[in-house]
Amino acid sequence: MEPGQREEEEEEEEEDQQQLTLIQNLKATLHYTVGSMCQEAADAQGVRFTKPAIAAISEVTFQQCEHFAKDLEMFARHAKRSTVNMEDVKLLARRSGSLLNYITEKSEEISRVNQEQKDKKKKKAEGGNKKSSKQAVTEMDIDD
Template sequence: MSNEEDIHQRLRAAVHYTTGRMCLDIGRQQGREFSPQVIAAIAETTFRQCEVFATDLEAFARHAKRSTVTSDDVKLLARRSTALANFIQRKNELLIKDQKHGKKNAGKKTNKDQEDSNAAPHL
């Protein structure tokens, strides 16, 4: 197995593990259980979608004649999901605000920032 294949498999395993943990947490909150097959299907779908996102982000940057993916590329990627686009816009604004305040405040979060940081978009 090449190093690239090894990294690919480790990423896939990490997505599967994280998906399983999230399903467990959500299941506890909702009083439900997720079968191993459902968790595997969600993990595989997530992994494949991330591969598509990565390819699209690279294409957007290349089209703009850049070698670096920027937040504008991510916003373009999310344009079809209003909730996701709004979430990304808020996160981007927080990052810009933190950069403007410099390193002395970068590690400090207000309660509002923490809530925004943890709030997932409703898709």
């Protein structure tokens, strides 16, 4: 085996290890969150969740998220985009009326907040330009 080839294989192995570590961390975080949610539901409903049940819910949730990610990527690619947007998310949620309504409401809320921020920036920029032009007029008056 040549030295260059060995280095490439070591780099690939290191990348694979990093990817595995990231996935394990993500799964652990998801498992913790599912456990917390199950505990809240158990307290509210007076039921008990076994550890295997929590683990199963966590694994199914992780797998579903993987499917969602692939579907979102395909929706964007089909539209000849490299970025997933809100329309892709709505398309993903189309089979669940309540989820689609929730996502649509949040999307509109985000759009409204973004528009308000743009308007504030625009007003601020226009206000700054007015001050600049007044200062320029004052400076011109002084020079004359």
